[in-house]
Amino acid sequence: MEQVQQERGWRGSAEVWLDAAYDMLVEGGVESVKVMPLAARLGLSRTSFYWHFPDREALLAGLITRWQSQNTANLIARTQAQAATVAEAMLNVTDCWITPALFDSRMEFAIRTWALTDSRLAEVLRGVDETRIQALTALFERFSFPPLEARLRAQTVYLTQVGYIAMRTEESLALRLQRIPDYVLIFTGQAPTAAELAAFRARHGSAE
Numbered sequence: 001m002e003q004v005q006q007e008r009g010w011r012g013s014a015e016v017w018l019d020a021a022y023d024m025l026v027e028g029g030v031e032s033v034k035v036m037p038l039a040a041r042l043g044l045s046r047t048s049f050y051w052h053f054p055d056r057e058a059l060l061a062g063l064i065t066r067w068q069s070q071n072t073a074n075l076i077a078r079t080q081a082q083a084a085t086v087a088e089a090m091l092n093v094t095d096c097w098i099t100p101a102l103f104d105s106r107m108e109f110a111i112r113t114w115a116l117t118d119s120r121l122a123e124v125l126r127g128v129d130e131t132r133i134q135a136l137t138a139l140f141e142r143f144s145f146p147p148l149e150a151r152l153r154a155q156t157v158y159l160t161q162v163g164y165i166a167m168r169t170e171e172s173l174a175l176r177l178q179r180i181p182d183y184v185l186i187f188t189g190q191a192p193t194a195a196e197l198a199a200f201r202a203r204h205g206s207a208e
Helices: 002-007 014-028 036-041 056-079 085-097 105-115 121-143 147-166 175-186 192-204
Strands: none
Touching: 002 121, 014 036, 014 105, 056 085, 056 105, 056 121, 085 121, 085 147, 085 175, 085 192, 105 121, 105 147, 121 147, 147 175, 175 192
16 A cells, blocks of 8 residues: 555545644644654654645644634534533533543643744634633633623533643543532522433443
8 A cells, every 4th residue: 555655656534644643732832733743653754734834833733723623613612502501501511621532631732732822823822722711711601600700600511621631630530520410500609400411321331
């Protein structure tokens, strides 16, 4: 297969290069994301990179776009998911903290670390944080919380999770699931019902 790809001049694809750049970003930070090491990792030529990206900056911009389209878009979508109670709505949001396919904590940590040395990304990140908090605030307002209280509860939810990520807190799925009902009560003032918890645990592969 490798020989056939070489004979056809296979240069990978934009997604292949982005996937490799993602791996390098979460493993070693933005300084490790360079064209030559990427080419070596993929077994492709350096010139193949330029078929897909004009320069390294374009590749980095692609990583930021990927982060936005996954983490931010999915978080906002979960705040807007159908829910009969605020506790159920918070469990919908909590899906993000349990499922990496919805919210990639490794990517989030890497982006936040990168932003410490990149003022342009730091500005983007400030806007992203505000957008996410506004989405959480809208969730609470949907359940008739006054605007100031809705905002403060939203910040409590969001800053707690950002703290988990920044501190690289590791918990087993079992422990996380065990603690979630109390977190929901603290965040919303309302305990989830047995049926709400059962539905949440079922979609995360736990019958407990």
